Amino acid sequence: MKKNILIITVIAAAMMELIDTSIVNVALSHMSGNLGSTLEDTSWVITAYAIANIIIIPMTSFLTTNLGRRNYYIGSIIAFTFFSAMCGMASNIWTLVLFRFLQGMGGGALLSVSQAIVFEVYGKARMGIASALFGIGVFLGPTIGPTLGGFITENYSWPWIFYINIPIGIAVTVSSLLLVTEPAIKVKAKAVDWWGILLLVIGIGSLQTVLERGETDDWFAAGYIVVLTIMAVLSLTVFIWWELTIPNPVIDLRVLKSKSLAVAAILTFVTGVGMFTSVFLTPVLAQRIFGFPPTITGLTLLPGAILAIFGLLFSASLLKKGVSPLIIVFTGFVLFIIFSYKMSGLDLDATPGILASNLIYRALGMAFLTVPLTALAVSGLEAKDVPQGSALNNMMRQLGGSFGIAMINTYVAKRFGLHRNDLVANISIYNTEATARISKLTQYFSGKGMQAMDAKNKAMGIINSGIDKQSFLLSYLDAYLFIGLLFVLAMPLLLLVIKRQKQVRPIVLVSDH
Structure with missing residues (x-):
């Protein structure tokens, strides 16, 4: 009975982490409007979580060895749950992005360590059953994530896509405290590769910022983009050299x-x-x-x-x-x-x-x-x-x-700018279809009591909105x-x-x- 509860617990923890990778996608527009940010800035809510996972996932084996699997796993669940609550309380986009990053750092352990526990419980003889069970479990997370996110956003508000983790996180934490143990075979702790960790964080963080903000700030016309590009290249180059030369690297390349x-x-x-x-x-x-x-x-x-x-x-x-x-x-x-x-x-x-x-x-x-x-x-x-x-x-x-x-x-x-320029170029006095459309809209608004100039501006606004929509499509x-x-x-x-x-x-x- 305890083994079954343990399996349910760790799969629930993994699903919780996976749901949060996709649950926010359908709420981006609502977040953007509510927090007064652009959709491009709001996409950092997804990206920050992914960056945190990138940094922490390859370090999981290292961290479980040095901190102990039980301590690291339970600590990660608590961190994930706490920062989920903080995400829901965020009042601006960059506070949300920060808490989302920290949530991702906590969530990075939930998948890989949960997976290890499932395979340990079932053993080599029943590896196939364990694979199928865990595989179905982890696929249910992305399956219900967008649907659940859509339902919560439409019927409640976007912060609840984060608050929903709190009761699940508390239940999983309590169950883990009672049931999760150290692995049967313990691996001797290694020296901490602090330089490797630091170089990885700086390199990935700098590179991702360049990719995210480059277009918005005209790439290398912005001084900080130049600085971050240099930091990314140097950090990742030194990281590769360092990891290949030391005896106990944080990531064995x-x-x-x-x-x-x-x-x-x-x-x-x-x-x-x-x-x-x-x-x-x-x-x-x-x-x-x-x-x-x-x-x-x-x-x-x-x-x-x-x-x-x-x-x-x-x-x-x-x-x-x-x-x-x-x-x-x-x-x-x-x-x-x-x-x-x-x-x-x-x-x-x-x-x-x-x-x-x-x-x-x-x-x-x-x-x-x-x-x-x-x-x-x-x-x-x-x-x-x-x-x-x-x-x-x-x-x-x-x-x-x-x-x-x-x-x-x-x-x-970039494509939006090109398509919009092409479409706007067709709005001229020589395009009979466009002029007829503008004239018809202007007459419509004039008939509603608008002044001639206001009616024409309103008509042009609708045409402009249509161009933007078609350009985005x-x-x-x-x-x-x-x-x-x-x-x-x-x-x-x-x-x-x-x-x-x-x-x-x-x-x-x-x-x-």
């Missing part, structure tokens, strides 16, 4: 000598770009352009997410039967490319049903990439290097997500096509490991947010 891991890491990075940017773009497109309410927006993601659970189990069973991970990964890439192509062809008449059907391709593509990429990543590693290789692979997924969102915001902004559609092209360009990397037909170890399912 030597495992990247494995060709299968190196290729899998790049493909996982691309997968992270596609996964996070698509789930960021879609709610914004649905609400800003199509006018869907938050609940409907969340529900468009639900059918695909449910099917993804079956796709995950199916891909795991194919691997068990000896099907090459490369074939399954190829299929996943093709499905996502189809999703990108179909999304790039939408128009203003798109319905929730059309959006939901397109998102099924995305969800199945991600499901077919999750387990095989993990299997490919560890297939060429020795047993002692598997945990570090898996951690690096997970980090690349989160890194792809945070960089992808920053990149796609910049790309959308075209920019978002370009963004989907851009992501699809990135997947196409990454596919040839599979040829580098095409000859590897090695039987992999029992598969550890890793969450794809």
